[in-house]
Amino acid sequence: MPELPEVETTRRGLAPHVEGRRVTGVVLRRVDLRWPIPPEVSVLLPGQRIRGIYRRAKYLLLDTAAGSALLHLGMSGNLRVVPPVTPVRAHDHVDIALDNGQLLRFHDPRRFGCLLWQAPGQTHSLLAGLGPEPLEAGFDGDYLFARSRGRSSAVKTFLMDQAVVVGVGNIYAAEALFMAGISPLRAAGKISRERYAALAAASQQVLQQAIERGGTTLRDFIAPDGARGYFEQELQVYGRAGAPCPRCGRALKHALIGQRASVWCGHCQR
Template sequence: MPELPEVETTCRGIAPHTEGQRVVALHVRQPQLRWLVPEQLVRQLPGQVVCRVHRRAKYILLAMPQGDLLIHLGMSGSLRVLPAGTPALKHDHVDLEFSNGQLIRLTDPRRFGAVLWQDAGSVHPLLQTLGPEPLSEAFDVDYLANCCKDRKQSIKQRIMDNHVVVGVGNIYASEALFAAGIDPRRAAGLVSRRRLGKLVVEVKRVLSYAIERGGTTLRDFVGGDGKPGYFQQELYVYGRKGSPCRCCGSILKEVRLGQRSSVFCAECQS
């Protein structure tokens, strides 16, 4: 599943080709994605100009005068910039065509993605209860300590809760907890304020590094596959069950937390 850095890279990849451009047409070949693509968008979008491309959690927002087009990549989706008129393949479900002769194409084999709309001045229900962005000033030790107070839920599950903080998926939660030296199984309410402060720093560092590395794939959005390099950064624990820890040499262990696998080092994380 595309994580926050991959979605951010996608935003940066399509922005130069869409910002300031007028929408010519919306072509919907398969409206039944995770939610039905609103039928009125085919009539509403042509003539509008994209003012800004930005991200909220894992949603890509194309801001226009009348509101925002929301795109979610789901489990397997990707966006690609192509010349208008490029023939569509089996899983190419939605095209947004622009006045510069280009289009952005949503490809989504599993159809768990979404194309939705929010009117100007309103917030879509899917965005209303989201927590702060992890790279924002709102996500700090005071905020996280308050969210973890008296909580028996594991610290990893807590920081992966989008109501607490958005976009910290399994990969980056695992890596940040390792860097902070915190056992992912530890109850959130039992993690000291000092260690929560370290975790905030590491969440921001790991995500920022992944976004920076993703920047090297921006060329892929034009004429390429439109998919950022998800695993370009060197991972310390995620997906490395049974391998030696890169820091101490101990064999990494795996547990299940909230139906998700979690790899950690019993020596480095406590």
């Protein structure tokens, strides 16, 4: 489900409900997510005040003086703020109760997500090797050009590598490459500095627009208040294999690239 825009939408939706709130309790119904939920979550988190909610890559951090809860939504996860009487559904794995009477509820059918703990002043190992944020300084065409030299893998795979740049997943990689006019199959190491400048700009534009639309809801994604994302209406190529290219009208091609379904225009993207 979630790429950067969906995680950022979740962060913004959660912030007014959780910032400054004290955690009054934690209920773990299932701890066997991608990794087991560590004891700190139930031992250290209750009683703490949430100083802020932050996003790094596709991770969310609930920051407290005792450490930070580190959440990833995997493919199918979502976080919602619900009243305490809300019936528990299948796959509602965690409730974090807040002193405003609300529950922060983590739901994740496929359990590819995680809830881990980061000690104060430490950087969790999962965050250590991540590339720059695409919407912050340090990410541009010169950076992509430099990082891609000598790499033979497809540029789409390169763009989705979280060690290169974070937050870009299968939807937004397809959209950014279409916008930049670059074939997803092209070897990353053989693309010019100028074309990488276009790709960096396109990536930023598509991510920013998706955030403004509240993300993309295909199946599971839902904002903390239950709202869907509306970027699906703006998708140019993702999920449109065989349909006419919005630019030239030719049928969009599709293939697996790096094990991921990929769609592009063989005419407009070179």
